[in-house]
Amino acid sequence: MIYQSIIDVIGHTPTIHLKRLSEEIGCNIFSKLESLNPGGSHKTRIALGMISNAEETGILIRGSNQTIIEPSGGNTGIGLAMAANLLGYKLILVIPDNYSKEKQKLLKLYGAEIILSDSRLGNNSHGEKAFEIQFEHPNYVMLNQQKNLANPQTHRKSTALEIIEDFSEINLDYFIGGIGTGGHITGIGEVLLEKWPSLKIIGVEPDGCNLLKDIHVPHNIQGLSVGIIPDVLNIELIDFMVQVSVDECIKMAKILLKKESISIGISSAANFVAIKKLVDENKISSDSNVFTLIYDQIDSYLNYFDIEFNN
Known part of the structure; x- marks a missing residue:
């Protein structure tokens, strides 16, 4: 096939x-x-699922070059990067600074913009920083896998x-x-x-x-x-x-x-x-x-x- x-x-x-x-x-x-x-x-499934849901509800418009921001330095980030490339979106990922350097490199190769958070501030430091960035840029769309x-x-x-x-x-x-x-x-x-x-x-x-x-x-x-x-x-x-x-x-x-x-x-x-x-x-x-x-x-x-x- x-x-x-x-x-x-x-x-x-x-x-x-x-x-x-x-x-x-x-x-x-x-x-x-x-x-x-x-x-x-498995996170590739939910990355596509969350973007598709946002498109169905009119939050995202395919091919619009809108910016998605998500606190994820792991597998969800990779799935989002893949989907963003294919569906016409920009992607910013906020990642704890103690996360895998290999995945950070991979995400950059996919074209995602990477912003690091201070992991010393707690396990959800990247989530908190992502919300700060979205507050400064209200046009950014956060899919927020923890709440979505x-x-x-x-x-x-x-x-x-x-x-x-x-x-x-x-x-x-x-x-x-x-x-x-x-x-x-x-x-x-x-x-x-x-x-x-x-x-x-x-x-x-x-x-x-x-x-x-x-x-x-x-x-x-x-x-x-x-x-x-x-x-x-x-x-x-x-x-x-x-x-x-x-x-x-x-x-x-x-x-x-x-x-x-x-x-x-x-x-x-x-x-x-x-x-x-x-x-x-x-x-x-x-x-x-x-x-x-x-x-x-x-x-x-x-x-x-x-x-x-x-x-």
């Missing part, structure tokens, strides 16, 4: 039964490779339905997901619960954070715990949270590469760390079917492994 645009091939990513990892950890682990989306992550209902709705209409199709003959017991904006765990979780009412939905967050108590501390797991309880998050879905450390995530990323030959980013690794902890604590049984997402690949996080490369 020949497609007319890279946008047309977003979604319908494969789900893999990670058999070797399942044997090592002790339960049946399935993962949807959102890393194979154009742009390299098109974020979870995109996953309800696409990702969740793909998962149900993949598991037409398998019952899912657990859905494990990291929480940043809360969009994917909300949109997917709500739909999966309709299909499997006994499904347990477990959130993942960095050590020291406690989303359910609105406690957020600085951390190095990009994409998780953004410093607030996001408006789009349906917190009632969450059965409980699991805390993980960045060192555990780094170790798990290497395990996935060697066991399954699958490249995963640090926040994706956090999901598998959480699964292992729950199995080790006998909270997940050996016959359970556990589902999670692989959000992106390891390429943008190679700086986490510098100590190994330098030895």
Whole structure:
């Protein structure tokens, strides 16, 4: 099949039964490779979804060269940069200064203007700075993935339905997901619960954070715990949270590469760390079917492994 645009091939990513990892950890682990989306992550879905929604409501006009501003130095920024190029918009991204330098370079190559925020001011420093800039330039359009209902709705209409199709003959017991904006765990979780009412939905967050108590501390797991309880998050879905450390995530990323030959980013690794902890604590049984997402690949996080490369 020949497609007319890279946008047309977003979604319908494969789900893999990670058999070797399942044997090592002790339960049946399935993962949807959102890393194979154009742009390299699940966030490409919501980037297009939010822009399309803004066009439908008249906030954005395709080809108008309007300026979109968004606090994102990660995967949403990449998705927005791709869509902005193809749909005729300018893009400004506000990024914490401790975010991946590789992604900053990539975003600049896509043509986005990058403004850095002071990460010492908190996990949401980029969000606060983006609002300051928009206040100075009221004609800029901020899609605001933390508040934008098109974020979870995109996953309800696409990702969740793909998962149900993949598991037409398998019952899912657990859905494990990291929480940043809360969009994917909300949109997917709500739909999966309709299909499997006994499904347990477990959130993942960095050590020291406690989303359910609105406690957020600085951390190095990009994409998780953004410093607030996001408006789009349906917190009632969450059965409980699991805390993980960045060192555990780094170790798990290497395990996935060697066991399954699958490249995963640090926040994706956090999901598998959480699964292992729950199995080790006998909270997940050996016959359970556990589902999670692989959000992106390891390429943008190679700086986490510098100590190994330098030895």
